[in-house]
Amino acid sequence: MLSVKNATVYFDGRAGRPVHALDQVNLEIEDGAFVVALGASGCGKSTLLNAIAGFLPLSDGEILLNGKAISGPGADRGVVFQKDTLLPWASVVDNVALGLKFAGVGRRERLERAENLLELVGLKDFTASFPHELSGGMRQRVGIARALATEPEILLMDEPFGALDSLTREQMQELLISVWRTTGKRIFFITHSIEEALFLGTRVIVMSPRPGRIVARYDLDFVRRFVETGDVRSIHLSPEFGLLREEIREILHADHSRKAA
Numbered sequence: 001m002l003s004v005k006n007a008t009v010y011f012d013g014r015a016g017r018p019v020h021a022l023d024q025v026n027l028e029i030e031d032g033a034f035v036v037a038l039g040a041s042g043c044g045k046s047t048l049l050n051a052i053a054g055f056l057p058l059s060d061g062e063i064l065l066n067g068k069a070i071s072g073p074g075a076d077r078g079v080v081f082q083k084d085t086l087l088p089w090a091s092v093v094d095n096v097a098l099g100l101k102f103a104g105v106g107r108r109e110r111l112e113r114a115e116n117l118l119e120l121v122g123l124k125d126f127t128a129s130f131p132h133e134l135s136g137g138m139r140q141r142v143g144i145a146r147a148l149a150t151e152p153e154i155l156l157m158d159e160p161f162g163a164l165d166s167l168t169r170e171q172m173q174e175l176l177i178s179v180w181r182t183t184g185k186r187i188f189f190i191t192h193s194i195e196e197a198l199f200l201g202t203r204v205i206v207m208s209p210r211p212g213r214i215v216a217r218y219d220l221d222f223v224r225r226f227v228e229t230g231d232v233r234s235i236h237l238s239p240e241f242g243l244l245r246e247e248i249r250e251i252l253h254a255d256h257s258r259k260a261a
Contacts, residue, residue: 002029002052002154002186006061009047021047023211024061029154029186034223036189036201040252044212045190049156052188053079065153075103078147082159084139086131092142093118093127099150110149117145120179137168144179157189161196170232173200181227194248198222198241199232206251216251218244 009022022044029035037045050056052063054073063070065077086095093114100110118124121141131139140160147155157176161169173196180187191197197204199222206216222235235241 001031001064001066002188003064004028004048004052004061005064007048007051007058007063008060009044009051009056010059020211022051022058023213025212025214027205027214029188031186032184034180034187034189034200034202036191036197036204037207038191038194038197038204038248038252039207039212040209041192042210043207044210045207046158047212048207049079049158049188049190052154053077053156075099075150076153078150078152078155080140080143080147080155080157080160082162084131084136084143086139086142086146088131090130091127092123092129092131092134095131095142096145096149098146103150114145114149117148118142120148120182121145121175135168136164137172140164140172141175144176148179148183148185153186155185155187157187159190159192162192169196174226174232176200177223177226180223194245194252195236197248198244199226199235204248206248216248218248220244 004025004027007022007025011019011021013019025048037048039045047056051058052070054070054077087098090098093111096114096117097110100113115124115127118127121144123138123141123145126134126138134142143160161172164172177200189200198220201220202223204218204220205214207213208215222241225235226232
């Protein structure tokens with residue numbers, strides 16, 4: 001279990017005035033869950049992810065992974081960012097194997113594991129390619145494979161498909177579902193898209209404008225329906241999907257209006 005308990009974050013702002021980014025956030029992500037955080041820019045979604053990743057200390061509260069407090073980055077958490085962070089001078093397979101190299105895994109073993117992961121994300125024919133030879137969606141596939149290479153307890157994804165065109169984004173959503181189903185990894189995923197959140201998440205949390213709080217939670221089964229049927233269109237056109245989309249849109253708009261007032 002990953003447990004976020006009363007997570008609160010303040011940043012140093014201009015003129016010495018603190019910025020209250022997160023306030024008393026509580027969240028549990030069990031093994032195999034696909035949790036999606038949704039909210040407007042500045043609501044603290046990325047702050048929460050960075051705290052789970054160990055990149056950012058909490059001002060108050062704690063985050064536990066399998067009962068152990070998170071105090072910094074670790075191989076038990078894999079991270080995929082919106083903009084890929086691939087090494088331009090390294091081949092695709094060496095990019096995927098990078099974390100394994102740092103962990104002291106021998107070259108033969110790490111390349112074998114990297115090649116298996118590239119096959120998982122549909123890039124087995126591009127192991128010797130370099131990042132500049134790949135499309136944006138392909139580079140994100142490499143990023144996912146690299147994040148999985150160290151066999152993390154949780155995969156953290158900060159708007160990984162936000163910069164992609166709509167068709168590639170849909171393809172990447174389906175690929176990610178396949179990876180999630182195959183590996184059984186728990187995932188914490190950030191997005192601005194209500195449709196993306198509803199389609200992917202076994203649980204969706206809606207966050208308020210700063211300071212970020214969880215204002216709504218939904219346990220969903222659309223992603224499991226897709227795994228069973230493979231029919232994206234029927235899910236997006238279902239009355240239940242449409243009603244939830246409008247309900248969440250109203251929550252987000254109401255929060256934005258209150259903040260503006």
